[in-house]
Amino acid sequence: MEFMVSLYLNQMKMRSWGELRRDLKTFYENAYYTAFSIFSLKGGLTLEFEIKDRDAGARLGRFKVKGRVVETPLFLPVYNPNIPVITPNEMKEKYGFKAIMTNAYIIYKNEVLRDKALKEGIHGLLNFDGVVFTDSGAYQSFKGKLELRQEEIVKFQENIGVDVGVMLDVPSRGESFEECRESVIETAKRGEEWSTLRAREEIAWEGVIQGGAYPELLELSCKLMSKFDFDIFAVGVPPKYWMSYDFELIAIQGLNSRMNISPEKPLHAFGMGNPLVLSLLVAIGYDVFDSASYAIYAKDGRYMTEWGVKRIEELDYLPCDCPVCLSMDVGELKIMAREERVKFLARHNLYMILREMNAIKQAIRENRLWELVQQRARAHPKLLESLIRVFKDGWNYFKAVDPIRKRAALFYSGEETTLRPELKRALERVKERLGCDRIPSALSETYPFGQSILKSGILNFDGKSYDDLEKIRIIADYQFGSEVGSKLIPEDVFIEKSKRTGRIRRIWIGDTLIGALRPSDGFISLSLEGALRLKKILQPPKYRVYVSGNDKLIQMVKSGGDVFSRFVAKCDLEIVPKEEVIVVDQNDSLLAVGQAVLAGFEMGRFRRGVAVKVRKGVEE
Ligand SMILES: [Zn+2]
Structure with a gap:
């Protein structure tokens, strides 16, 4: 089998892209797919990723490796044991x-470090008890120094007890389509080889996606690499891209990789440590970053800020309140001995990255990540261009994963605001579900229309006045689909309004509650009775999440327990996070009503974490 796969990959190199694509389809449908799906079941996967909160394409999540839990988005400062600037212990204690x-190859090549690592383990060598990721040295091959077989470095990473290792990929220089394709195919062969070398189950491994910024090659690479049991996928960013500030190519690489690998797999951007670009990369769905930029910039006399990297000669003030800047005078800094200055700059730069990561995580929590990205994009025209490209190329993806309603208002933050997925999707729904060109005033309190502060002319309301029944029916159509409103909410309902604000609060049929209107975003929250009515109106599987499992599990959901992703048998694939959903068993009997945490296409694919937060179970 192994021989066959390698032979196949060799043949692929000789074909045109069109032929290759056609072939690939047959390839999956035949031997390769069958053999490797069996293989996949055999290999135990070490790491399980779960989403806790989200915004844009970003995932605030967590995973556990060797008993240690880390939160994503995760930034890994790179430590080079040959050129220590900030020790791992200081990274942990102070930051x-x-x-x-760190780099396993660098340790392997240095006899003293290698012996110590083999004797004391990587954690002993670094004097660090957190999670240690190691790179394998593939990047060093750019410099032509590499004489390394994958077997040596995979075994070495296992022998020194790293937490997350990286396969030895074949990087590309991002020069041409052919050169990138070569690297995709050679890396896939290495992936196959890796799967025969891996011996220790507790170590998590990263597989590497190649393909430059060519969407079709990235797709090919993702499909090939997904056949192996990697825990995380890392994207090999050709140095050429970041050296020339080509943020657009970097973003397109990330976006296409994210769209083509399982949503359950964390995605790692190799070597990305410029704080300017981190928020954009998180927004497209990158989960892990690593970089030595804080130290590299420091050696070059450069100081990171939120609006770009400055040379210290340019600075008359230190525009930062980190502990090292507060205790430093800018005049002193300029005449400081080089070695001391490098230490100062490295410490400041690392604080800067940490602050940006915290700002990003807080923005995800508040659902205003796109606005943070828009602000950062003002620091460099190339960054703004890449954001616009990301909005365009990622539209179908963001439409599926960006939450349907948000905690924060949508603020106008520049021309590209009209490309924001929340806004485009909402306007598309008005057209498709309500058949209107202009936004009915009935939606003037519903997200995002009621919560947006935009330039005039972006939102065009029809200016008509609607009575309460018409209003609530239009909201139901917007939320659940064409013509749902008139069936869900009959003529004889009682609409309860707030005495204080005069706004609609609850909808009743006689003494039975159908639903309530959420004051913050104007969406309908269904009662069980409302969910039953909606289920009768909508054809399966619309707005449904089907749970499978034993009686005990079904009982838990009926009593109001959340639905875990791994118990989702199937669902409406078009469900968007934060949408109101109906939870049913395999026979389409109602179990509960709640809100989606995952997008429909993600449900069942995550082995850990909640797919639907249940508000009310039928036997609660
Ligand atoms: Zn500072």
């Missing part, structure tokens, strides 16, 4: 980094 990255 709170629970995970770092």
